[in-house]
Amino acid sequence: MHKGKGMKFVGDSRISAEKKANMPKDYSEYPGRTEAFWPNFLLKEWLVGAVFLIGFLCVTIAHPSPLEGMADPTNASYIPLPDWYFLFLYELLKYKFASGPYILFGILVIPGLAFGALFLAPFLDKGPGRRPHQRPVAVGMMLLAVASVMWLTYESAEHVDWEARAEANKPVASVEVDKEDPGYKVFESNCMSCHGDSLQGGAAAPSLIGIDRSAEEIMKIAQEGTGSMPPGVFKGTDEELKQLAEFIVSVNEQAK
Amino acid sequence: MLQKLYDWIDDRIDITPLWRDIADHEVPEHVNPAHHFSAFVYCFGGLTFFVTVIQILSGMFLTMYYVPDIENAWKSVYYLQTEVAHGQIVRGMHHWGASVVIVMIFLHTLRVFFQGAYKKPRELNWMVGVLLFFVMLGLGFTGYLLPWDNKAYFATQVGLEIAEQVPFIGEQIKILLAGDAHIVGAQTLTRFFAIHVFFLPAALFGLMAVHFLLIRKQGISGPL
Ligand code: HEM
Numbered sequence: 438m439h440k441g442k443g444m445k446f447v448g449d450s451r452i453s454a455e456k457k458a459n460m461p462k463d464y465s466e467y468p469g470r471t472e473a474f475w476p477n478f479l480l481k482e483w484l485v486g487a488v489f490l491i492g493f494l495c496v497t498i499a500h501p502s503p504l505e506g507m508a509d510p511t512n513a514s515y516i517p518l519p520d521w522y523f524l525f526l527y528e529l530l531k532y533k534f535a536s537g538p539y540i541l542f543g544i545l546v547i548p549g550l551a552f553g554a555l556f557l558a559p560f561l562d563k564g565p566g567r568r569p570h571q572r573p574v575a576v577g578m579m580l581l582a583v584a585s586v587m588w589l590t591y592e593s594a595e596h597v598d599w600e601a602r603a604e605a606n607k608p609v610a611s612v613e614v615d616k617e618d619p620g621y622k623v624f625e626s627n628c629m630s631c632h633g634d635s636l637q638g639g640a641a642a643p644s645l646i647g648i649d650r651s652a653e654e655i656m657k658i659a660q661e662g663t664g665s666m667p668p669g670v671f672k673g674t675d676e677e678l679k680q681l682a683e684f685i686v687s688v689n690e691q692a693k
Numbered sequence: 694m695l696q697k698l699y700d701w702i703d704d705r706i707d708i709t710p711l712w713r714d715i716a717d718h719e720v721p722e723h724v725n726p727a728h729h730f731s732a733f734v735y736c737f738g739g740l741t742f743f744v745t746v747i748q749i750l751s752g753m754f755l756t757m758y759y760v761p762d763i764e765n766a767w768k769s770v771y772y773l774q775t776e777v778a779h780g781q782i783v784r785g786m787h788h789w790g791a792s793v794v795i796v797m798i799f800l801h802t803l804r805v806f807f808q809g810a811y812k813k814p815r816e817l818n819w820m821v822g823v824l825l826f827f828v829m830l831g832l833g834f835t836g837y838l839l840p841w842d843n844k845a846y847f848a849t850q851v852g853l854e855i856a857e858q859v860p861f862i863g864e865q866i867k868i869l870l871a872g873d874a875h876i877v878g879a880q881t882l883t884r885f886f887a888i889h890v891f892f893l894p895a896a897l898f899g900l901m902a903v904h905f906l907l908i909r910k911q912g913i914s915g916p917l
Contacts, residue, residue, distance in 0.1 A: 567809030
């Protein structure tokens with residue numbers, strides 16, 4: 438680069454007017470088989486990244502992300518559970534020495550010591566040796582910590598019936614029930630007392646929203662019953678029966 | 694044509710040194726999986742960054758539909774998931790990405806730890822790393838509430854109850870996060886939203902910038 442007298446700039450700017458060659462650095466004299474990041478290594482790295490991304494997208498498509506029903510603060514029976522990577526902290530609080538009168542051990546002392554030691558690791562493990570066998574205490578503590586975290590997570594997750602939880606907390610689709618529909622009139626006089634005024638179900642019978650049945654099956658059940666529903670609850674003409682079934686099917690179409 | 698455009702810009706603002714500063718560095722043999730397959734352990738930091746980028750992009754698209762108020766939050770997520778074209782995938786990427794990034798950051802930490810790569814002169818970068826880890830956990834905790842479904846609501850309630858038991862400042866922490874000493878509600882949701890999309894990402898970007906700057910200044914640790 439030109440220095441001192443005779444420097445040339447672009448216009449009145451501070452940008453040098455002299456062109457420098459746009460050359461990559463030369464690593465050929467570095468030890469070992471050193472490679473340039475740009476462009477040599479990046480060309481291979483993006484391939485690995487692409488494979489990773491495809492794998493990730495496949496998982497995403499195969500497992501739609503879960504969503505439970507809308508939050509209901511009055512629901513007293515719900516058993517709370519944090520996301521999986523907090524389970525170990527949550528499980529810790531179930532031990533006697535970390536709960537009740539010792540709760541501060543569970544929420545402050547133990548996690549504080551563990552994460553504090555992690556934060557200060559370079560100052561606790563000061564020796565020059567980097568190999569694991571040269572620092573048995575640090576490596577031993579870390580192995581113990583990792584094993585505990587895994588054990589606590591496993592203990593916590595093992596007692597949960599994940600499928601039953603997902604099933605019980607499924608979101609209910611909100612549907613608008615057209616109360617002017619001729620089928621609704623039939624529903625009102627035959628089914629409403631048990632299945633609720635908006636098909637939402639009640640103490641005696643389940644919701645009729647989100648069922649997977651054809652009009653024929655519904656007509657059959659209305660006349661013959663199913664499970665704890667007795668036969669003969671429907672009283673009316675064939676025409677009305679058809680209107681009723683089509684009405685229930687149409688509500689379920691909406692809920693899909 | 695492109696070359697001309699590049700030269701035109703370079704002539705005026707001298708961009709070559711800017712990108713060459715970022716692009717030009719060496720990849721030593723011992724971290725290159727093309728030479729030693731076991732060097733794949735060095736990929737976890739980069740993969741953490743990659744998934745973080747996925748989180749940022751998918752998160753930006755999520756906010757195009759998400760409404761942070763207790764009446765509409767759940768409905769907007771439900772709508773995105775069931776009605777919007779590819780909404781399922783966008784939410785899925787953010788949801789699963791949140792877990793994958795924790796796994797990657799964990800593996801990256803273990804790599805650095807067991808190789809003793811945090812030793813002098815890399816102590817500062819290790820501490821920056823642990824702070825990054827806390828920020829990630831914070832993002833996980835605040836993001837979990839946003840869909841406003843039952844699992845979100847009750848997990849957050851438990852989390853806040855735990856924070857409340859901290860001596861002296863517990864109550865204050867809870868009020869700061871929840872907006873109220875007793876209610877987990879409208880205020881809590883807007884606060885968690887603000888923390889999740891503004892406060893913590895800002896901290897994340899700052900810390901990541903320092904993290905990468907230090908790696909470039911110090912170079913990657915040598916072979917064991
Ligand atoms: C958002 C989170 C993080 C990102 C994106 C990230 C990214 C990276 C990258 C790309 C490297 C280069 C080497 C490699 O890929 O292994 C690196 C090195 C390093 N990271 Fe991280 N990291 C993160 C979190 C952490 C955490 C949680 C720790 C430790 C608790 C940590 C400690 C270090 C240290 C000490 C180095 C230097 C290692 C060496 O020179 O061998 N980082 N990080």
